[in-house]
Amino acid sequence: MEYFEVLLLGLLVVCGISTCVTKNLLASLVIFLAYSVLMSILWALMKAPDLAVTEAAVGAGISGILLFITLKKLRDIRRKADDEKDRLS
Amino acid sequence: MKKTGFLERLRDWDADRFDLTEKTAGDMHPDLSPKPLKQEIPDAPLERLATRGERAFDRLYPVLALVLGTVMIVFLFLTVLDLPPYGAADNPAHNEVTARYLGSGTAETGAVNAVAGVILDYRAFDTLGESHVLYAAITAVLILLLVQSDAPEADDPGARLMERDPILTVTASVIAPIVILFGVYNMLTGHLGPGGGFSGGAIVGAGLILLSFAFGPHRMKRIVTFRTFRIASISALCFYSVSKLYSFFCGANGLHTIFSPGTPSRILSAGLILPLNIAVGVVVSFTMYGLYSLFERGRIG
Numbered sequence: 177m178e179y180f181e182v183l184l185l186g187l188l189v190v191c192g193i194s195t196c197v198t199k200n201l202l203a204s205l206v207i208f209l210a211y212s213v214l215m216s217i218l219w220a221l222m223k224a225p226d227l228a229v230t231e232a233a234v235g236a237g238i239s240g241i242l243l244f245i246t247l248k249k250l251r252d253i254r255r256k257a258d259d260e261k262d263r264l265s
Numbered sequence: 266m267k268k269t270g271f272l273e274r275l276r277d278w279d280a281d282r283f284d285l286t287e288k289t290a291g292d293m294h295p296d297l298s299p300k301p302l303k304q305e306i307p308d309a310p311l312e313r314l315a316t317r318g319e320r321a322f323d324r325l326y327p328v329l330a331l332v333l334g335t336v337m338i339v340f341l342f343l344t345v346l347d348l349p350p351y352g353a354a355d356n357p358a359h360n361e362v363t364a365r366y367l368g369s370g371t372a373e374t375g376a377v378n379a380v381a382g383v384i385l386d387y388r389a390f391d392t393l394g395e396s397h398v399l400y401a402a403i404t405a406v407l408i409l410l411l412v413q414s415d416a417p418e419a420d421d422p423g424a425r426l427m428e429r430d431p432i433l434t435v436t437a438s439v440i441a442p443i444v445i446l447f448g449v450y451n452m453l454t455g456h457l458g459p460g461g462g463f464s465g466g467a468i469v470g471a472g473l474i475l476l477s478f479a480f481g482p483h484r485m486k487r488i489v490t491f492r493t494f495r496i497a498s499i500s501a502l503c504f505y506s507v508s509k510l511y512s513f514f515c516g517a518n519g520l521h522t523i524f525s526p527g528t529p530s531r532i533l534s535a536g537l538i539l540p541l542n543i544a545v546g547v548v549v550s551f552t553m554y555g556l557y558s559l560f561e562r563g564r565i566g
Contacts, residue, residue: 225459226380229451233467238553241474245560 181221188214201250205243212236375525375535376456384461385538385545389509392541395463396548400502403552403559410559430479437479444472452546456535462545469546470553477554482562489554491564498551501544508537 191211198204212235219228349356366383376382384392448468455461477485515522524536533539558564 226378226461226464229460230464230467233448233464233471237471238467238474238557241471241478241557242560245557 177221181218184214184218184221188218201247205240205247208243209236209240212239374538375528376538378456378458378461380459381456381461381535381538381542385455385541386536389512389537389541392545393505393509396502396505396545399548399552400498403498403555406556406559410563433479437475441472441475441479444475445469448472448546448550452542453532453539455542456538457532462542463549465542466546466549467553469550470557473550473554474557477558477561482558489551489558494551494555497547501547505541505544505548508540512537 188211191207191214195204195208195211198207212231215235216228216231219225219231366387367379370379370382370387371377374382374386376386445468448465448471450465451460451468452462452465455465473485473489476488512522512524514520522536528534
């Protein structure tokens, strides 16, 4: 069980760093959600099932959806800006 | 037009940026839109207008930010080094409070799940504050993002496309009821096992968001409108406040309350914890759905 926890903690660090350094925003977001899922498993292993449920619902569910919507809106804004530039040039 | 202050330049830069992005009407009717004035202005007028002090500020800014960040990190690390070792027996956290909560929590609150006993009975005041903070947050987002409610429905081709997507619709119609059922189960059995109002409410909110994603805002109006959102959130918060007011008043004056711990591990036990879990769950689920709805469409319902 301890090896499993160490493996999860290592993956947590990997996920945390790669969320920051990934250039593609969508990939970064998916890694961030993976971080939340790993954290949720760790909470369950640390005998905090209440936190595990909340982490899975809020960290991997709701904040993921909100961030995805933000990404979508960013892309819309960027596309509009590009169209505008094309029209002006 | 001479730009002097840094803030003024920032505002102008912001205005320029949003000018560029928000020309939707001009996109659709190129003949009607006024000729943009931006074209005549050279691309980088700010550089020439900036005074020497501002240039120095711009150069110093990253350096100062780095120094400030490093100082903060060092202070935080020093604080962490000063903390007592993890899990030591003589930690200040290991005092009579923990023993009391774990030892006689079930007998005093009636909740088998000690966490529910702590957050909704011993420390219910904190949870009341949390619920109000959530409500204040959604109110702030409402003020910032709500579009005029009598404005015509925004014609979003992406949303219409999504409504027809068979994979999403079928998956959502299978999964969403289970998700919502699990959330309600979580809410109702928070005093017996892991779960509780907040996590259950978040799960129900996620289920509502999934439904809204798959079937579009028009059909979601049958379940959640702005009216139901308002009534449910406010009445849940009021119920929480009034019942805890009664409970605190009786507790502080040593009076007998009508809420008794009951028989632990029964579903109808633990006094106020079950109704409070439901109240918190209602507030949280509607707030989560409202946040999504405001982000996505600028309105609730």
